[in-house]
Amino acid sequence: MTAPAPPAIEAVDLTRRYDLDGVSVEALRGVSLRIGQGEFAAIVGPSGSGKSTLMHLLGCLDRPTSGVLRINGVEMSGLSDTRLAELRNRTIGFVFQSFHLLARTTALDNVALPLVYWGVGRAERRERARTALESVGLGHRMGHRPSQMSGGEQQRVAIARALVGEPKVLLADEPTGNLDTRNGTEVMAILDRLNAESGVAVVLVTHEPEVAAHARRQIHVRDGRIELDTGAGGGP
Amino acid sequence: MRGRESFVMALEALRVNRLRSALTMLGVIIGVLAVVVLVSVGTGAKDAVEKQISGLGTNIILVVPGQLTVGAAPTQSRLSLADVAYVRRVVGDPAKVTVSLQSGETVRVGRTEAFVTIIGTDQNLTNVFQRPLAKGRHLSETDVDTRRRVAVLGSEVAARMFGDVDPVGRQVSIAGARFRVVGVYATVGQTFGLSRDQEVHVPVTTAQRMLGVDRVNGLAVGASGPEEVEALQGRVVAALTERYPGEKFSAVTQTQLLGTIGSVLGMLTGVLAAIAGISLLVGGVGVSNIMLVSVRERTKEIGLRKALGARQRDVLAQFLIEAVLLTTIGGAIGIVLGVGGAVAIRSFTEVPATITWWSIALAFGVSAVVGVFFGVAPARRAGRLDPVVALRAE
Ligand SMILES: Nc1ncnc2c1ncn2[C@@H]1O[C@H](COP(=O)(O)OP(=O)(O)OP(=O)(O)O)[C@@H](O)[C@H]1O
Ligand SMILES: [Mg+2]
Numbered sequence: 270m271t272a273p274a275p276p277a278i279e280a281v282d283l284t285r286r287y288d289l290d291g292v293s294v295e296a297l298r299g300v301s302l303r304i305g306q307g308e309f310a311a312i313v314g315p316s317g318s319g320k321s322t323l324m325h326l327l328g329c330l331d332r333p334t335s336g337v338l339r340i341n342g343v344e345m346s347g348l349s350d351t352r353l354a355e356l357r358n359r360t361i362g363f364v365f366q367s368f369h370l371l372a373r374t375t376a377l378d379n380v381a382l383p384l385v386y387w388g389v390g391r392a393e394r395r396e397r398a399r400t401a402l403e404s405v406g407l408g409h410r411m412g413h414r415p416s417q418m419s420g421g422e423q424q425r426v427a428i429a430r431a432l433v434g435e436p437k438v439l440l441a442d443e444p445t446g447n448l449d450t451r452n453g454t455e456v457m458a459i460l461d462r463l464n465a466e467s468g469v470a471v472v473l474v475t476h477e478p479e480v481a482a483h484a485r486r487q488i489h490v491r492d493g494r495i496e497l498d499t500g501a502g503g504g505p
Numbered sequence: 506m507r508g509r510e511s512f513v514m515a516l517e518a519l520r521v522n523r524l525r526s527a528l529t530m531l532g533v534i535i536g537v538l539a540v541v542v543l544v545s546v547g548t549g550a551k552d553a554v555e556k557q558i559s560g561l562g563t564n565i566i567l568v569v570p571g572q573l574t575v576g577a578a579p580t581q582s583r584l585s586l587a588d589v590a591y592v593r594r595v596v597g598d599p600a601k602v603t604v605s606l607q608s609g610e611t612v613r614v615g616r617t618e619a620f621v622t623i624i625g626t627d628q629n630l631t632n633v634f635q636r637p638l639a640k641g642r643h644l645s646e647t648d649v650d651t652r653r654r655v656a657v658l659g660s661e662v663a664a665r666m667f668g669d670v671d672p673v674g675r676q677v678s679i680a681g682a683r684f685r686v687v688g689v690y691a692t693v694g695q696t697f698g699l700s701r702d703q704e705v706h707v708p709v710t711t712a713q714r715m716l717g718v719d720r721v722n723g724l725a726v727g728a729s730g731p732e733e734v735e736a737l738q739g740r741v742v743a744a745l746t747e748r749y750p751g752e753k754f755s756a757v758t759q760t761q762l763l764g765t766i767g768s769v770l771g772m773l774t775g776v777l778a779a780i781a782g783i784s785l786l787v788g789g790v791g792v793s794n795i796m797l798v799s800v801r802e803r804t805k806e807i808g809l810r811k812a813l814g815a816r817q818r819d820v821l822a823q824f825l826i827e828a829v830l831l832t833t834i835g836g837a838i839g840i841v842l843g844v845g846g847a848v849a850i851r852s853f854t855e856v857p858a859t860i861t862w863w864s865i866a867l868a869f870g871v872s873a874v875v876g877v878f879f880g881v882a883p884a885r886r887a888g889r890l891d892p893v894v895a896l897r898a899e
Binding site for chain 2: 325328330331350351354355357358359363365369371373382383385386387430434
């Protein structure tokens with residue numbers, strides 16, 4: 270490859286407006302940012318400032334009202350449902366504040382789920398899911414169901430699920446929001462290590478300064494705009 | 506995603522909601538059960554009637570004055586024994602023509618009375634119809650020629666009037682006149698719902714005198730081979746019409762009778778199947794309903810699957826397969842129960858239920874189609890859910 274790798278995320282002037290019963294809410298009012306490959310960034314800001322809205326756009330779970338978004342060099346607008354699904358499946362890993370694991374399903378099968386949509390065979394799925402679970406230190410919990418695990422363990426399963434497809438970008442919306450300090454610290458240690466070892470870019474949203482401190486770059490959002498970006502322009 | 510994965514996922518979802526799945530299937534089960542049972546009863550009835558008609562004999566042509574309609578009162582007859590003799594000449598073989606004059610009369614032996622069908626006929630009856638004897642003899646030519654007061658009893662009449670006693674040689678009173686029993690027929694069963702074992706046969710001449718008439722109700726011709734039947738039918742009708750210009754005579758062959766009855770009962774079976782089909786459709790509406798509930802309940806799960814890379818069609822397939830599994834599993838259970846029901850009806854009642862493979866295949870096919878038809882709307886709704894909205898759902 271001679272061309273330099275494209276940035277993991279490149280957003281230009283993203284807006285997102287919600288129209289509800291005639292009332293329209295401008296959740297994002299023109300956000301531009303660029304996340305390099307392997308970068309680690311934290312998005313911080315007051316409640317209601319638009320952090321989750323931004324994350325959903327970056328994760329291709331939602332479409333912007335206007336603006337341009339490229340994930341790993343692929344322009345998102347105009348992609349078909351199938352191509353968008355593929356992007357979510359292979360390029361992006363998403364970690365939610367409330368874990369979102371399938372109940373009644375083992376840790377191993379939860380982690381293997383994205384590979385089902387990738388078309389990976391059962392044996393290989395299980396093998397890769399096992400590796401992913403081991404990498405978050407849950408090799409001994411593979412047969413457990415979400416209800417049989419602690420919050421911290423559940424969030425680590427969710428991280429393993431986000432990483433099993435070896436994405437370019439890991440997006441985490443308040444991954445420690447539902448965890449106590451000890452579990453939160455453990456989850457952050459895993460994200461640190463994964464970012465360092467596998468080179469996946471990590472973007473996380475948090476309220477907690479200690480969590481934000483794990484990132485080399487802080488992006489402050491207020492009223493749907495980026496107020497301050499400690500890494501803006503520079504990049505990694 | 507591969508088909509097998511969607512299949513496993515759908516099965517899993519049904520297993521998790523066992524009770525609800527079972528109740529949803531119930532509608533389909535009942536529908537399919539109804540189709541299989543009703544069609545087998547209808548088909549059985551048709552087979553039975555056809556067997557009865559074939560059991561009358563072979564290559565029979567029935568001739569009556571006027572228009573022939575099954576079940577309707579016969580037109581006033583003008584056919585006399587002279588006409589019968591005329592038809593005998595037309596047919597060529599007099600032995601192949603027999604005659605019938607019917608009346609309902611009271612039969613009495615001692616204190617036992619019964620209202621039966623008296624049929625005046627002749628010695629040629631057995632050349633045209635199959636009517637085996639259990640005891641005694643048939644009516645003879647002399648009986649007819651000399652207007653003897655003799656009678657041959659149907660097996661039920663004999664049993665009712667005489668019990669275990671052998672009736673041959675004994676007296677019966679028919680409409681007040683004394684007759685001597687010369688024979689008893691073997692049991693032959695019903696034709697068109699009328700038991701032929703409740704008939705009493707007497708010479709047609711005797712019957713005419715008893716009833717005070719000189720007509721007969723109709724006659725029957727036995728052709729010597731199937732290839733002869735239609736030509737003979739035409740010849741007889743033409744000859745009678747020529748003798749009585751402007752009057753109508755009808756002749757119907759056994760084959761035509763089979764065809765008519767067959768199509769009437771076939772239609773009846775079709776109507777039964779359609780009614781049962783409606784209940785299958787109602788079962789399908791139930792499936793649709795439950796699938797909508799299921800989609801709503803699992804909105805979060807759908808959102809998550811989409812966030813992890815499920816395409817619209819993966820989610821659609823998952824829910825569609827679920828719906829089709831519901832109806833086809835229900836259909837399979839309904840078929841098993843329906844076949845069991847038909848076998849039970851056949852064993853424990855007199856209804857001759859006949860299981861037909863086409864009804865089973867149709868019921869199963871329809872339940873699969875019902876699954877697709879009623880599953881597609883909820884499945885599409887699931888497939889189109891927006892991931893963010895779905896994830897936020899409570
Ligand atoms: N689906 C929606 N429909 C209408 N308005 C919405 C919707 N989602 C978010 N909003 C509005 O958009 C704004 C930004 O919401 P968002 O969830 O992005 O905030 P946030 O920064 O993540 O807040 P928090 O820190 O509390 O999670 C809020 O004013 C919110 O009310
Ligand atoms: Mg939020």
